[in-house]
Amino acid sequence: MQGPAFIKTAASRAVALFGIVVLIGLLPWLSGQRPEYTILRARYADREATDETLGMIRAELGLDRGPLHVFLDWAGGLLRGDMGNSWITNTPVGPGTVETLGVSVTLMACAVAVATVVATALCVSCVMRGLAGNPGRGSGVMAAAMTALPEFLLAAMLLVVGAVWLGWFPPYGWQGLDHAVLPALSLGLPAGGLIGRLLSDAISLAFAEKWVATWAMAGASRARLTAAVLRRALPSVMSQIGLVLIGLTGGAVAVEKVFAIPGLGRAVLGAASAQDIPALQAGVLALLMLAMGAGSLSAVARYLLLGAALRSGTLLVPDSPGRSRRRDATVPLVAAGALLLIVVVGLLRDPFTSRHARLAGPGFELPFGADASGRDLLARVGHGAVSTLGTALLVVLACLVIGIVVGLFPLAATGPLEVANGAPPILAGLIVAVMTGPSGEGAAIAVTLVSWAPLAAHTAALAQEARAQPHVKILPVLGVGRVRILWRYILPAVIGPVFRHSMLRIPGIALALAALGFLGLGPHQPSPEWGLILAEGINYVERAPWAVAAPASALILSSILAVSLSSVAWSRSQGSSSEGRPQQPTSFAPDTGAPARNHAPGTGNPRQRQ
16 A cells, blocks of 8 residues: 555655646746736837737747747746746846845845744743643743734834834845844744744643653753753654744745845745746746745754654654643633724724825724825724635635545645645735736635645544544445445544634634735725735834724734634644543653654644745
8 A cells, every 4th residue: 555655645746846837837828917018118118009019029928839838948948047038127037036035045044043042932931841840831922922923014013113113223125134133023033933832832742741750760861851852842843843934935025025125025026016927937936946945944854853763653743732721712702802893893984985184193083093095994994804804714615625625635635735835825826916917816816725735634634533433444344335435424524623623714814815915916905905904004104103003903813813713722622632542552762762642633833824
């Protein structure tokens, strides 16, 4: 069985990677816009848009020869190191892409440094409690607060506080180390909060295992015990850390836009806006390779940490945490209540009429103030919740269907699942925007394309558990067909937990949609979409900070709701998954000395798609 399974998995990965390369190569032909008009305005402004002129431009671009020639020309040039010439400037796009990639890599390196410091600080208390014999329950409120802030929103807040109000750092540009502080904090604080939260939970679980007490009684030093616990805890979270690093590539696009950093993300956004497809192809390919590189580094680190345990099959997974407490539901209930109040009050007001003073301040009549067009911000935020959260619900339902269908065939779907799991929504949004134009529907499609992977992974794990039940394993011997087994025994065990998991992802999906709207890849005016409202208000942040605070309040509440709900659900699913299972004998692996245990899949990383 190992041979066919390996072949299916390898073929799936190869087909998925080839499909992505073909999609990028066909962007000039797939573009829903008429690129010849863009070229005409940029290069031949003195000519009229006649059929002859437009035909000449299409022939010059090679678009008249069909999709196969378009792809082969691009792929051939890529193999020679030629990424093509810009449609706007008619200059090679390769050198510019490499230069902007260097800026983005530098920014991400600074963000990783910030994330490392933050994660280390969050884990210190867990290590100290573990060494004292009281492991506790993880990182607490501080990590959750940092995790709840999406990068584009945190960037806007740091711009207001650090650059505008306090004047400590430059508000834009990339001319020295001081220009990297606010952008690195915008990327590094959420990433460090999430990594610290994951790792501190894993450390707490590792300290609660019996082998730690055995080592302590045997006289192991505190330093050696701490190193062993870290080696025990790290492999279980390396995959999630890889997703956090991949998420930095998407977050960097928004941060570069906010702080006007000449990086790859900002260059790709500019290429998409100008319909400069060769520059967009080079940028998207570079972003994809950057994301794949980050994921590969985490996979290599995990393999090195596991060592002989991975090769011998004694793979170690942390034990299940305890049950969640009732007070753990307080935070999501408070966040949901506050968000519901804003939505209900806002729906009773007019979000489109410009009947107030421009950028009017908050008051009794305008609790959130007015925007640059004199519209009620409370009304726009309230009505924007209907469109943003409503679209998020539709996206989640689509992801639920895709995730269940794909998850039931995990080997064949390995490649698409890994590609979807490793592609930030912003990258998909750029590609969809080129093909269909920026729109709310395009943003929903883009988020759907990359958000089904956690649900598929959850489905695959549940289906594997269901197939392993004795009463299901004996059904083929009794003559029951595969379709009947799938329909009567596997699906009922899968649908309930995966549906609940999908509903918990609605706030996170809403944040992803808001991020695309903030970058101009979503709805247009006069839509009251949250990301669009924030993008409009950030231009007036110095004069009217309430123009940013209004949509930011709704986004922060949604972020808190997403993180807290995912935490409660993960704890409950982990606690319930261990019920009724026989305890296996404790075994000690030669490389870590840690016991191996059963483990049930959780609900995934609540911020990996934001």
